[in-house]
Amino acid sequence: MAPRRLYALFGILATLVGMAVGHLVAALTSPDSSPVLAVGSAVIRMTPTPVKEWAIRTFESDGFSILFIDFPAQNYDKVVLVGSVFIGVIVLAALAGVLARSSFRLGAGALVALVVVALVLTLTAPSPSALDVVPAILTAVAGVAALWVLDRTARGLPLDPRAVSTAERAKAEAREGSGDAADDTAEPASGPRSASRRGVLIASGATLAVAAVVGGLGRFIGNLRTRAEDVVLPQPASGEAAAALPKDLSSTYDISPLRVPNADFYRVDTRLDTPVVDSGSWTLTVDGDVENELEISFEELLAMPMVERDITLTCVSNSVGGKYVGGARWLGVPLNDVLEMAGVGTTADQILSTDFDGMTISTPLSVATDGRDALIAVGMNGEPLPRAHGFPVRLVIPGLYGFVGSTKWVTRLTLTTYAEQQAYWTERDWATDAPIKPSARIDPPRALEQVSAGSKGADPGAIVVGGVAWAQNDGGVSKVQVQVDGGPWTDAETGPDVGDVYWRQWFLQVDGLESGQHQAKARVVDGDGDVQTDVRAQPFPEGSSGIHTVIFTVG
Numbered sequence: 001m002a003p004r005r006l007y008a009l010f011g012i013l014a015t016l017v018g019m020a021v022g023h024l025v026a027a028l029t030s031p032d033s034s035p036v037l038a039v040g041s042a043v044i045r046m047t048p049t050p051v052k053e054w055a056i057r058t059f060e061s062d063g064f065s066i067l068f069i070d071f072p073a074q075n076y077d078k079v080v081l082v083g084s085v086f087i088g089v090i091v092l093a094a095l096a097g098v099l100a101r102s103s104f105r106l107g108a109g110a111l112v113a114l115v116v117v118a119l120v121l122t123l124t125a126p127s128p129s130a131l132d133v134v135p136a137i138l139t140a141v142a143g144v145a146a147l148w149v150l151d152r153t154a155r156g157l158p159l160d161p162r163a164v165s166t167a168e169r170a171k172a173e174a175r176e177g178s179g180d181a182a183d184d185t186a187e188p189a190s191g192p193r194s195a196s197r198r199g200v201l202i203a204s205g206a207t208l209a210v211a212a213v214v215g216g217l218g219r220f221i222g223n224l225r226t227r228a229e230d231v232v233l234p235q236p237a238s239g240e241a242a243a244a245l246p247k248d249l250s251s252t253y254d255i256s257p258l259r260v261p262n263a264d265f266y267r268v269d270t271r272l273d274t275p276v277v278d279s280g281s282w283t284l285t286v287d288g289d290v291e292n293e294l295e296i297s298f299e300e301l302l303a304m305p306m307v308e309r310d311i312t313l314t315c316v317s318n319s320v321g322g323k324y325v326g327g328a329r330w331l332g333v334p335l336n337d338v339l340e341m342a343g344v345g346t347t348a349d350q351i352l353s354t355d356f357d358g359m360t361i362s363t364p365l366s367v368a369t370d371g372r373d374a375l376i377a378v379g380m381n382g383e384p385l386p387r388a389h390g391f392p393v394r395l396v397i398p399g400l401y402g403f404v405g406s407t408k409w410v411t412r413l414t415l416t417t418y419a420e421q422q423a424y425w426t427e428r429d430w431a432t433d434a435p436i437k438p439s440a441r442i443d444p445p446r447a448l449e450q451v452s453a454g455s456k457g458a459d460p461g462a463i464v465v466g467g468v469a470w471a472q473n474d475g476g477v478s479k480v481q482v483q484v485d486g487g488p489w490t491d492a493e494t495g496p497d498v499g500d501v502y503w504r505q506w507f508l509q510v511d512g513l514e515s516g517q518h519q520a521k522a523r524v525v526d527g528d529g530d531v532q533t534d535v536r537a538q539p540f541p542e543g544s545s546g547i548h549t550v551i552f553t554v555g
């Protein structure tokens with residue numbers, strides 16, 4: 001009998017084949033119904049807020065892929081999550097394999113049970129579809145089939161059922177005394193016998209190859225499907241185009257670009273896939289406390305007068321000095337225009353927006369309609385929204401953290417009350433009215449970086465301390481001040497002013513630093529002349545605060 005170790009491997013191989021098949025089928029139907037992703041998504045929904053928040057904060061980074069799944073930049077938290085689910089599944093798969101050693105049915109049953117758990121978790125999604133069941137079923141079928149092949153090979157049993165009857169016939173003939181019954185055709189199927197090592201090796205290798213090819217195909221198709229759709233955006237209405245962007249200091253200094261390119265823009269959401277929402281079938285429903293319920297198609301939306309605005313998005317999960325903030329140029333229809341078409345009633349105090357998959361975000365009605373440039377956006381930096389950033393349509397609400405306003409893949413705006421309906425993060429105890437707090441971030445020098453005098457853009461004998469700062473709700477950035485090694489707060493040079501709701505670049509030449517360790521701090525002074533607070537707060541429940549401090553070495 002084959003050793004346990006071998007059967008554990010069989011369980012893993014069979015599960016890899018199953019997952020690959022599930023991933024391929026999901027790529028063709030709905031990407032997030034791929035069983036591992038579906039389990040991961042369920043874990044996201046069920047994870048308590050503090051843990052989730054910690055994970056988002058802790059695992060900032062630059063883009064990854066695990067097996068067949070690509071993760072965009074800065075979603076290392078998701079990579080860690082999917083990786084953990086994956087490892088858990090592999091361990092259970094190995095156990096199922098070991099069970100199959102004593103009884104194939106038991107092992108296969110364990111594999112099916114694993115898939116059933118994944119399926120049940122898939123169906124806890126806010127709007128599960130019947131189609132989500134298909135990848136799971138095929139995962140189970142493929143996994144059990146692979147396990148069967150491996151098990152049969154290890155037991156030296158034939159894979160072709162007809163071969164069994166041939167073998168039996170051969171045996172029967174042999175009993176009848178026909179000396180040459182065990183001819184070449186019957187030989188490989190001559191009943192249970194010790195398995196050939198070579199057969200097991202070939203079957204295992206073939207199973208792994210099938211998993212790799214099918215998984216690779218799933219990944220390829222998934223990536224094809226998440227390619228951008230060809231959409232031609234309208235021009236902004238006359239007088240509504242944003243001015244040409246002023247000179248960007250990032251060409252001279254090593255600081256964030258004034259406008260973050262789409263490919264580099266931070267991404268934060270609860271999804272593990274990149275949603276594929278088709279612009280042709282997309283509609284926006286406006287309902288609830290309104291005089292006229294609306295349903296607007298993408299074409300109709302594009303025909304409405306568009307405005308172009310420079311707005312800096314910020315995530316509530318951004319820690320002091322973090323990456324989850326970025327400035328971009330947005331093209332869209334003023335939210336107010338659409339609300340006016342619908343005629344908002346008198347009882348609503350909340351806009352509950354829903355994405356294509358039933359995820360909800362709530363925005364205080366009074367804030368969204370107080371004259372700020374809240375947008376139903378279709379364009380980002382001169383292009384249609386990338387799928388990761390909400391294609392075909394998202395909300396962008398200046399001054400509010402993304403989780404209370406910048407709904408991606410939005411399909412419904414419901415005018416309702418906080419008492420009546422709660423959104424995803426509200427149910428998880430985050431703040432409901434969450435204005436972005438003013439903050440300054442130091443880009444160079446990076447934490448623990450060794451800088452030499454004469455770094456990018458530095459005057460002779462100096463180093464550059466620089467970065468970005470924002471104060472979207474407080475009249476924009478009027479000044480940024482820098483403190484080195486506990487000395488006096490010194491005004492930095494500020495870059496171009498792109499508006500109150502946009503971030504601002506800044507830098508300071510610092511000379512005379514001796515070699516060794518130093519510390520830099522930066523703080524923003526807003527348009528009202530107020531200095532940002534130095535009181536430290538964690539992102540939960542309404543955004544981080546405190547002064548960004550960087551330790552670096554001059555060498």
Ligand SMILES: Nc1nc2c(c(=O)[nH]1)N[C@H]1C(S)=C(S)[C@@H](COP(=O)(O)O)O[C@H]1N2
Nearest residue numbers: 266267268269270315355402403406407408
């Ligand atoms: N549908 C949907 N929209 C969403 C989210 C989400 O999880 N689902 N995340 C929000 C959060 S927390 C932020 S900070 C912004 C981020 O937008 P970005 O990924 O384009 O930077 O999107 C918001 N919109």
Ligand SMILES: [Mo]
Nearest residue numbers: 315316402403
């Ligand atoms: Mo966010």
